[in-house]
Amino acid sequence: MNDSLYKYLTWRALRSKPRDRKFNFWSWFWYLLGALYFILPLYATFTFSIEMQRDTLSFLAYEKAFADKEFWHTFGYSNLVALLTILVSALLSIPTAYWIRLRLPQARRIVEFITLLPFVVPAIILVFGLIRIYSSSFNIPFTDIALIPPLTNFRAGTTILLVAGYTVLALPYMYRSVDTGMRTIDVATLTEAAQSLGADWKTIMLRVIFPNLRSALLSGALLTFAIVVGEVTIASFLGVPAFGPYLFLLGQHRAYEPAALSFTSFLLTWMAMGLIQLVTGGQGQATGAH
Amino acid sequence: MANTTISTNAATPSSLRKWAGVVPFFLFAILFLILPSLRLFVGSFTNNAGQFTLDNILQLFEEQSILNAYWLSIRISAVTAIGGGIFGFLLAYSVTVGGLPKQLRSVLITFSGVASNFAGVPLAFAFVATLGRTGIITAILKDVFGFEIYKTGFNLYSFLGLSLTYLYFQFPLMVLVMTPALDGLKREWREAAENLGASNMQYWWRVALPVLLPSILGSMILLFGNAFGAYATAYALTGGALPIVTIQIGAQIRGDVLHNPGLGYAMAMGMVVIMAISLAGYSWLQSKSERWLK
Numbered sequence: 001m002n003d004s005l006y007k008y009l010t011w012r013a014l015r016s017k018p019r020d021r022k023f024n025f026w027s028w029f030w031y032l033l034g035a036l037y038f039i040l041p042l043y044a045t046f047t048f049s050i051e052m053q054r055d056t057l058s059f060l061a062y063e064k065a066f067a068d069k070e071f072w073h074t075f076g077y078s079n080l081v082a083l084l085t086i087l088v089s090a091l092l093s094i095p096t097a098y099w100i101r102l103r104l105p106q107a108r109r110i111v112e113f114i115t116l117l118p119f120v121v122p123a124i125i126l127v128f129g130l131i132r133i134y135s136s137s138f139n140i141p142f143t144d145i146a147l148i149p150p151l152t153n154f155r156a157g158t159t160i161l162l163v164a165g166y167t168v169l170a171l172p173y174m175y176r177s178v179d180t181g182m183r184t185i186d187v188a189t190l191t192e193a194a195q196s197l198g199a200d201w202k203t204i205m206l207r208v209i210f211p212n213l214r215s216a217l218l219s220g221a222l223l224t225f226a227i228v229v230g231e232v233t234i235a236s237f238l239g240v241p242a243f244g245p246y247l248f249l250l251g252q253h254r255a256y257e258p259a260a261l262s263f264t265s266f267l268l269t270w271m272a273m274g275l276i277q278l279v280t281g282g283q284g285q286a287t288g289a290h
Numbered sequence: 291m292a293n294t295t296i297s298t299n300a301a302t303p304s305s306l307r308k309w310a311g312v313v314p315f316f317l318f319a320i321l322f323l324i325l326p327s328l329r330l331f332v333g334s335f336t337n338n339a340g341q342f343t344l345d346n347i348l349q350l351f352e353e354q355s356i357l358n359a360y361w362l363s364i365r366i367s368a369v370t371a372i373g374g375g376i377f378g379f380l381l382a383y384s385v386t387v388g389g390l391p392k393q394l395r396s397v398l399i400t401f402s403g404v405a406s407n408f409a410g411v412p413l414a415f416a417f418v419a420t421l422g423r424t425g426i427i428t429a430i431l432k433d434v435f436g437f438e439i440y441k442t443g444f445n446l447y448s449f450l451g452l453s454l455t456y457l458y459f460q461f462p463l464m465v466l467v468m469t470p471a472l473d474g475l476k477r478e479w480r481e482a483a484e485n486l487g488a489s490n491m492q493y494w495w496r497v498a499l500p501v502l503l504p505s506i507l508g509s510m511i512l513l514f515g516n517a518f519g520a521y522a523t524a525y526a527l528t529g530g531a532l533p534i535v536t537i538q539i540g541a542q543i544r545g546d547v548l549h550n551p552g553l554g555y556a557m558a559m560g561m562v563v564i565m566a567i568s569l570a571g572y573s574w575l576q577s578k579s580e581r582w583l584k
Binding site: 165 | 417427
C-alpha cells in the first residue's frame with residue numbers, strides 16, 4: 001500500500017515538473033496582451049498630461065489643475081461625502097449583520113435580497129426615483145403640512161440625497177464585507193464570552209466586535225471610497241459641486257488639465273485597491289459600480 | 291439583563307423587540323431604495339391624468355427610438371460581455387492553470403481590482419488620449435504602419451469605440467470572478483483523465499469546460515448587467531451622441547424629451563426588468579457551478 005502511494009507520488013512529481021517548467025507560450029501571450037490593454041490608456045493619459053508646454057515635458061498641467069480653487073472645493077466635497085457614506089453604510093451594516101447572526105436569522109434572506117437590489121437598480125434609475133420622490137415636500141398624510149421640505153431644493157438636502165444614494169450603491173460591498181468578517185470571527189461565541197465576563201452591549205460592540213471587524217470594514221470603506229470620489233451619474237443629476245461633474249465640465253473646455261486629473265484619480269483608485277490587498281492579505285475581491 | 295442572553299425564546303413581545311434591531315436598516319432601504327423604485331413602477335402604469343393605464347408599457351414596444359435604444363444597449367452589453375468574458379477567462383487561465391509565476395498573478399488581480407473600478411470620466415479621457423483623433427495608438431498606427439484608422443471609418447464615439455472602452459472594466463471583472471473558479475479545478479480530474487488516456491484537448495473539452503461552463507456563462511451575464519447599467523462612461527465619451535438606454539433615460543430626467551413622463555418611467559422599469567433577469571440568471575448558474583467547484 002505504502003509502496004504504491006510512493007510510486008504514485010513520484011510519478012506525479014515527475015510528470016508535473018516538466019509541465020510547470022515548460023515555457024507556456026499562450027499564457028504569456030494573453031498575459032502580455034492584457035498588460036498592454038491595461039497600461040496603454042494610462043500611458044497615453046500620462047504622456048498627454050505632461051505635454052502642455054510646447055516642445056518640453058513638464059508637470060504644468062498638474063500645477064494648473066491643482067491651482068484651481070474649484071478643484072479643491074469639489075474634491076474636498078467629494079471626500080467629505082465619501083466619508084459620510086462610509087460612516088452611514090457601516091452604521092447600517094454592522095448592527096444589522098450582527099443582530100441577524102445573533103437574534104434574527106429569519107431576516108437573513110430579506111436583508112440579503114435588499115443588499116442585492118442595487119445591482120438590479122442602476123445608479124441612473126436610482127437617481128431618477130430619488131429626484132421624483134424628494135423633489136416635492138413630504139407632507140403629513142392627508143394634510144398640507146410639510147414634514148420634510150423638498151430635499152432637491154437646498155444644498156444640505158441634495159447632500160443628504162447624495163449620501164443616501166451612495167450608501168445604497170455601497171451597501172452590497174459594505175454589508176457583505178462586514179457579514180463575511182463576522183462569519184470568520186464567530187460573533188456568537190465572542191458575545192457569549194464577553195457577556196459571561198460581565199460586559200454590557202456597548203462594551204461588546206465597541207471593544208469586542210468592532211476591533212475584530214477592522215480589516216473587513218477597512219476593505220469595505222476603501223472600496224466605497226473608490227466608487228464614490230469620482231462618481232458622476234448621481235452627483236450630476238442632483239446638481240452638487242462634486243469632483244466627478246467638475247472633471248466632466250473641465251473636459252468640455254480644457255485638454256491637458258483633465259488628463260492630469262484623470263491620471264491622478266487613477267493613482268488614487270490604485271492606492272485604495274492596493275490598501276485593500278494589504279488589509280485583506282490578498283483575499284479581498286474588489287469590484288464596484290459604474 | 292436576564293433577557294439579553296442569547297438563547298431567549300421567541301415569545302410574542304420579545305419577538306417584536308427582536309425586529310427592532312433591524313429597523314434602521316429597513317427604514318433606510320424603504321426611504322432611499324424601495325420608495326424611489328416604487329415611484330417609478332407606479333408611474334409607469336399611470337397616465338398624465340393620474341389614472342391607471344397599460345399604454346406606457348405598450349408604447350414601449352411601439353416607439354421606434356426606444357426600441358433602438360434598448361437594442362443598442364443590449365448589443366453593446368452582449369458584445370463586451372462575450373469579448374470581455376473570453377479575454378478575461380484567458381487571462382485568468384494564464385495565471386492559474388497556465389503556469390505563469392505567482393507574482394504575475396497578484397499583479398493581475400490587483401490591476402483588475404483597479405481597472406474594474408476605473409470607469410466614468412477618467413476612463414473616457416484615457417481612451418480619447420489613446421484612440422482619439424490625436425491619440426497615441428492612432429499616431430503610432432499612422433507613423434509606423436502608415437495606417438490611418440480614422441480613414442477606415444473608425445470613430446471612438448461609435449459602437450466599436452464605446453465597446454473598446456467598456457472592455458477596459460469588463461475583462462478585469464471577468465478575471466476577478468473566474469480566477470477562484472479556475473482554482474477550483476482539481477488536479478485529480480486531470481490525472482484521472484490522463485490515466486484514462488485523454489489528450490489535453492479531450493480533458494478541456496470533456497471535463498474542464500463542462501465543469502466551468504455554468505460559471506463562465508454566469509460571469510458573462512454579470513458582465514452584461516455591468517455594461518447595461520453604465521451611464522457615466524458613455525456620457526463622458528460620446529456626450530449623448532450614442533443613444534443607449536441609460537443616455538435616453540438621462541435625457542428624460544433632465545427634461546421630458548419623450549413628452550410623456552409615464553413612458554420615461556416605463557423605460558426605466560424596462561431596464562430594471564432586464565437587470566433583474568440577468569441577476570437571476572447569474573445566481574441560478576452560480577448555484578449550478580457550486581456543484582463541482584468549491
